[in-house]
Amino acid sequence: MSAITILVSVITSAPLVALFLLAVRYQFYTAQQLRQRRPPPLVLRRQIRLFSPKPIRTDVHLIARDVRPDGVPTPCREIPIIQLRHWTHVLWNPGKRRSLPLLSIMPDLTAISTELGEERAAVVLTRPYLILLGIVSSQAAADARACQYLLVERFGYEPEFDAQVLFCSAVHRLDRSEVGGDRRGSL
Amino acid sequence: MNVEPWLNEFRDPDYVFRASAILLGVGQVVTTLEYLWMRSELGDGGVYAWSVLRLARPRRHPTIEKLRDALFGQAGTVALLGLRLLLAVTLVLFASVAWLATIAVVALAALLLAFNVRLPWGMEAADDVAVHATLGLAAYALARLFDAPSLGLYYVAAYAGLVYVTSGVTKLRDADWRSGVALGWVVNLQVFGAPWAVEFLAPRPRLRQVLSWSVMLAEVSAPLAVLLPAPGIALVLVAGLAFHATTAICMGLNTFVWAFLATYPAVLLVWTTLHSLAIHPLAEP
Numbered sequence: 001m002s003a004i005t006i007l008v009s010v011i012t013s014a015p016l017v018a019l020f021l022l023a024v025r026y027q028f029y030t031a032q033q034l035r036q037r038r039p040p041p042l043v044l045r046r047q048i049r050l051f052s053p054k055p056i057r058t059d060v061h062l063i064a065r066d067v068r069p070d071g072v073p074t075p076c077r078e079i080p081i082i083q084l085r086h087w088t089h090v091l092w093n094p095g096k097r098r099s100l101p102l103l104s105i106m107p108d109l110t111a112i113s114t115e116l117g118e119e120r121a122a123v124v125l126t127r128p129y130l131i132l133l134g135i136v137s138s139q140a141a142a143d144a145r146a147c148q149y150l151l152v153e154r155f156g157y158e159p160e161f162d163a164q165v166l167f168c169s170a171v172h173r174l175d176r177s178e179v180g181g182d183r184r185g186s187l
Numbered sequence: 188m189n190v191e192p193w194l195n196e197f198r199d200p201d202y203v204f205r206a207s208a209i210l211l212g213v214g215q216v217v218t219t220l221e222y223l224w225m226r227s228e229l230g231d232g233g234v235y236a237w238s239v240l241r242l243a244r245p246r247r248h249p250t251i252e253k254l255r256d257a258l259f260g261q262a263g264t265v266a267l268l269g270l271r272l273l274l275a276v277t278l279v280l281f282a283s284v285a286w287l288a289t290i291a292v293v294a295l296a297a298l299l300l301a302f303n304v305r306l307p308w309g310m311e312a313a314d315d316v317a318v319h320a321t322l323g324l325a326a327y328a329l330a331r332l333f334d335a336p337s338l339g340l341y342y343v344a345a346y347a348g349l350v351y352v353t354s355g356v357t358k359l360r361d362a363d364w365r366s367g368v369a370l371g372w373v374v375n376l377q378v379f380g381a382p383w384a385v386e387f388l389a390p391r392p393r394l395r396q397v398l399s400w401s402v403m404l405a406e407v408s409a410p411l412a413v414l415l416p417a418p419g420i421a422l423v424l425v426a427g428l429a430f431h432a433t434t435a436i437c438m439g440l441n442t443f444v445w446a447f448l449a450t451y452p453a454v455l456l457v458w459t460t461l462h463s464l465a466i467h468p469l470a471e472p
Contacts, residue, residue, distance in 0.1 A: 004333060009336050013330075013338035020349070023349060044303070048312045048349075050350070051369070051379075055369050082377050084377060093440075094220075094225050104308035
């Protein structure tokens, strides 16, 4: 083998060996250690558990309500996130690209809220909170003055269990944004 | 049925690359089309709104930020998805054209890394496996240009083994998985389960336990499959395909089938390599 061949072999193989060893090491971190560590560059390492050790037990639903111009809140309504199973999902399931993020957003939001402790009010500045506020405010009624959302969990297809409120947002005034006339929530 | 002659095709790394690239490409076509279908989620008011997600990115030089916002804003991301679709289709159709497949797989690897940054949540294990399979294939394709050996394809097989073993071990350590209760929880979810699966499994705790143990033992022992004779490895891979097809039907995990299937040719390369060594051991010095 020529020197160039050896060099190319090393360049194309050594990073993969290192990446694999780091990926193996990453699987041993506890949840607490992971929270303290900075996310790996390019998110190249993840803990892949495939529903283990404890799979989630509940579905999270996004519930919203608006405040009408007369100051009266509307009844709560669910913003559809989860698509019920359909046979076509075996090949084509775009709906999960909307529902899966919520599975990450919900624990992120509750973990951040707990970490903030006394300064819990600062949760309104976090990404999960703002993403949900964006979804809710973009679907508010045209004449709504403010909006608010709840994250609610339910035990899937078991109707006998009542829904539990996981998180309740503040009420946010809705303003006409300067760009494109979109409705935006203000903090 | 004698499967050995067919399995021996996977002795050729180029054959393995082509098979993996086609399967990976099909999976990427499906994934990319799903994101394009949901492209409104990439803009303001969506779950992937860049106007919010950019807040967590470190501040850079204004020119870099402008470029980043242009690429990762809704229009830019849709354009990147279009490019990703083109590259995936190229892999499916032209996996046997070495130079074109190399360009496609290297560019796809770079794009998938960019999407790792752009879409910080909502990624499935299948997306992660696809990223690492693409990296392995890209390393192999680049080395092939110089006729240099590379560990790229072996990396793909090793990563698949890591994923299976990790999830098997973590399940085995949990009493709820060992008792079959956890499986009931998963199929009961609206987001991952199915009403017909709940109706079928809820009154059958023993079946849930048997299925749980089957999955756990299969996951933990998956890497040992490369030590089996030809019918054994063929049976294991067919069982793996059946498992992922079942999760696609019951749980809607459609892209898992393609992502994991794309690693199987590399697993067969490891199998043929090991068996060649066993049949023709290296000469002692």
